[in-house]
Amino acid sequence: MIRTPLRPLARILKAREKGEDPGAIAAENLRLRHEAIADKSRARAEGRLLVLGAFFAVAFIAIGLRMGTIANSMPEEPRTAATGNPIIGQRADIVDRNGRILATNLETHSLYAQPQHMIDPIRAAQELKAIFPELNEERMVKDFTGKRKFVWIRRQLSPEQMQQVHDIGSPGLLFGPREMRLYPNGPIASHVLGGASYGREDVASAEVIGVAGIERRFDSLLRDPANEGKPLELSLDLTVQAATEEVLDGGMKLMNAKGAAAVLMDVHTGEVIAMASLPDFDPNNRPQVLLKGDQSDSPLFNRAVQGVYELGSTFKIFAVAQAMELGLVNPQTMIDTKGPLTWGRFRIRDSHHMPATLSVEDVIAESSNVGTGRIAMQIGGDRQSKFLASLGLTEATQVELSEAPSGQPLTPKKWSEISTMTISFGHGISDSPLHLAAAYASLLNGGTRVMPTLLKTKVVQQGARVVSEDTSAKARHMLRRVVEEGTASMGDVPGYEVGGKTGTADKPRTDGRGYYDDKVIATFASIFPADDPKYVLIVTLDEPSENSGDKPRRTAGWTAVPVAAEMIRRVAPLLGLRPQLETTDLASVTLTSN
């Protein structure tokens, strides 16, 4: 650029000639120059502002448009960035100890209607009624012709039903995918599994939530996607569970009982191998909770865990074991069994005539209430209550079921002397069959505390010591004698060395005034094999009565014991226990298949 000089020589000379002030020209030129500079910088600033304005406008428009699209589009799973397995989002399966399925999921469809899209709502209602007879046709017609825009019809459809609904051809009938909890084994292990239901429901999906049993206890674990569908392994064995339920059901019917429960537990690991409560239900179609009457009559009631009963003479071994542990008696000590034992206005009698004195061993074998009461008096209430607490008999079990806390034992408010005596033979304290199983396991496995569990574990529990190994072995020997020559003689299963104790307790009257004469709870608590116990089995029958003789027989020796024996005969081989062949003839091997 050529700069215009402030004092151009030609003009200066001309101005001098005319006598004008040359300074004015210079000033004028300077002004013009400043103006030009100002114009230029203004233009530049304006240009910059324009560019900046355009930039901001574009940025705002871009952000606005993006916000608009994000707001209007469906959210998308960030698949590329997600870690882990994005496929398995289902509720995890529940399997038994050998991996056989106890609960799984099935894809089904739900059916809903959008009446505004229906062409002939009345015909649609009629056709639906023909497919699903349980639906109310009038109600459907009212829903379909009214103002409603959305009506649920069925939560689950089988594929055949879905095809039939499809064939109606109404555009207002729509299907949504729906996950269904399936229990393929039907009522087997129903009380353990509990059941599932739907939580929040939507057209596209529904939340499956556990409503009872282990499904509810481990609901969050089963639903946790971080587990990637890893199944929950239970300690139950499906085959053993099925055999237990089959035998228990047969026994319950044979003995005319109104209910029954059985618990089979590993004495070392505390794993519950089978747990049955009858009557049972189908968890695929869980019945309604009783709104009135006794909840314990409902099939939903788990007698093995929730049912606390006075378990009768099965408790005698606790008193005797404690007395031996304390060094008060040994198995051969003679005990005065002359009845009745009077304490205040109470009299303790025996169910049949006893000799005047019996050895401690025979007190157990003959099940003498008077003898056990006298032993308990030597122990005293304080030590007795502590001992029973150490066996877990005074608080609810920690087993992994949502119902477990409701199986709270009933203990006397004041542990008086008469309580001490009656508790020694199992009256005045109420426990569930599972409590008894855990206490027997703790006492007889060598004397260490065992907590029952429903989860598969290989670990032998290292619980607190309850009694010494010696006392535990003596107690086992006594229980073996009960089966060999005492009240449970029907419980002998050749080859399995069953030891156990019977218990027959009168049921308390519902009105609270004493006990029924003709209603009992018959229990057989057993261990096998007695010299090196592996399993404990508790069988409880509610109001049994064996009517083959002249008079109905209700004692456990006639009712619960034969059922338990048959159960051991069926179950022990399935558990892989080989019979100790004593003197059976070796030539006969029964082939069970060709």
Place this chain on the structure above:
Amino acid sequence: MMRAVMYVAAALTVMGLAFWAYQENYRTQQSISQVRRLHAQIGDAHERLGMLRAEWAYLNRPDRLIDLAEINFDRLGLLPLSPEAFGEIETIVYPLPDILPITNPIDINSIPPSDEEDPL
């Protein structure tokens, strides 16, 4: 001169990078869609597997197996496993050796063998 070469080189580099990024982007998109397809396939397979496992469990439910064992007792002779099914290894006989063929039979019976009756 040098500066012009630099400019051209920079421009070419940018174009090259842009081309590479464009290609990478497309390759990534392709991989993502492939992964998505595979996930969908695995999901379907999972669903089918779950269905088959459920069906297997349903068909092998103990109640049904007991019924089937009873219905087919004539053919299969299946009994519940009982303690008698256990045996000692000593009680199992060794397989008997095949009897050698009789090469020179001697008649020890005066009555000739009839055609209908088996001589044994």
